[in-house]
Amino acid sequence: MSEPQVFPERIVRCPACGKDSVYAPRNPYRPFCSARCKGIDLGAWASENFRVPTEAPPDEAPFDDPKLQ
């Protein structure tokens, strides 16, 4: 009996989409199910990190408006 060495594969939940994801060496995006899900997670992290709260739109100057006075 000579079976090839196999890595144990586990099915985990993808943190991005919540679907089944193969947690194994053949899945380079683990614990995500795909590159897309991995990218989505990184994008969400980046956008939250770099978000700058703006009080007013930059191309609308609220000052010197006669309607507000």
Ligand SMILES: [Zn+2]
């Ligand atoms: Zn996914």
